[in-house]
Amino acid sequence: MTLPLAIDLDPRYHGRLVDIETPKDIPDYWKGTPVENLLLAQNFNKKIDAAGKPELLIATCIEFRYALPIPSMYAYVIRRASCRLIGSEFSLAYVLSRGVDYVAMIGHNDCGMTKVPEAAPSMAEALVKEGWHRDRAEEFIRYQAARYTMEDELSALEHEYIRLRRLFKRVHFAPLFVCLADQRLYIPKWFHDRMLSGKDDITDSKEPDVRDEELLTLM
Numbered sequence: 001m002t003l004p005l006a007i008d009l010d011p012r013y014h015g016r017l018v019d020i021e022t023p024k025d026i027p028d029y030w031k032g033t034p035v036e037n038l039l040l041a042q043n044f045n046k047k048i049d050a051a052g053k054p055e056l057l058i059a060t061c062i063e064f065r066y067a068l069p070i071p072s073m074y075a076y077v078i079r080r081a082s083c084r085l086i087g088s089e090f091s092l093a094y095v096l097s098r099g100v101d102y103v104a105m106i107g108h109n110d111c112g113m114t115k116v117p118e119a120a121p122s123m124a125e126a127l128v129k130e131g132w133h134r135d136r137a138e139e140f141i142r143y144q145a146a147r148y149t150m151e152d153e154l155s156a157l158e159h160e161y162i163r164l165r166r167l168f169k170r171v172h173f174a175p176l177f178v179c180l181a182d183q184r185l186y187i188p189k190w191f192h193d194r195m196l197s198g199k200d201d202i203t204d205s206k207e208p209d210v211r212d213e214e215l216l217t218l219m
């Protein structure tokens with residue numbers, strides 16, 4: 001499998017991400033937090049000194065072309081297709097009970113969850129080969145596909161950010177985006193603008209619509 005285009009060459013992402021080219025580009029709102037250490041490690045190869053206690057939860061996609069730059073004894077990690085945490089709220093509750101105050105949500109370009117309709121037949125076939133009844137396999141994939149499919153990785157990340165902010169109001173969420181071609185983290189512009197404007201209020205009427213019944217959808 002080849003790597004996708006670098007995101008600065010891909011028109012889908014033009015003007016939608018904030019680059020962090022030098023450590024000075026790390027925004028003030030993440031200075032002195034575990035998110036800054038993650039950005040320094042990923043973009044500038046600065047080794048993270050594990051504190052011996054969990055400082056961060058990192059939620060990212062199952063994507064095999066991306067490896068996290070973290071040592072043991074530093075962060076909890078939840079990897080799920082698309083990086084969204086729908087169905088993992090119990091894990092999140094556990095992590096929060098361990099004293100974690102920051103959650104990095106790392107989306108990425110060329111995510112397989114933007115291609116679920118093409119992948120669905122072979123996914124159902126894989127389940128049939130595992131011994132599932134064909135009808136059951138197809139129904140399962142059809143049902144789950146509706147939940148996992150996304151058209152655009154950055155919009156899906158924003159949608160999930162709003163959903164999680166509504167469910168978990170105290171913890172700090174840090175939406176980030178990794179470019180698979182250069183393995184560097186970027187900040188979604190929609191989030192950066194919110195933070196700079198001081199208007200990170202999720203009750204803002206201009207927010208993307210997240211229906212209440214979508215807030216907590218357990219498996």
Ligand SMILES: [Zn+2]
Pocket residue numbers: 061062063081082083108110111112113
């Ligand atoms: Zn993915």
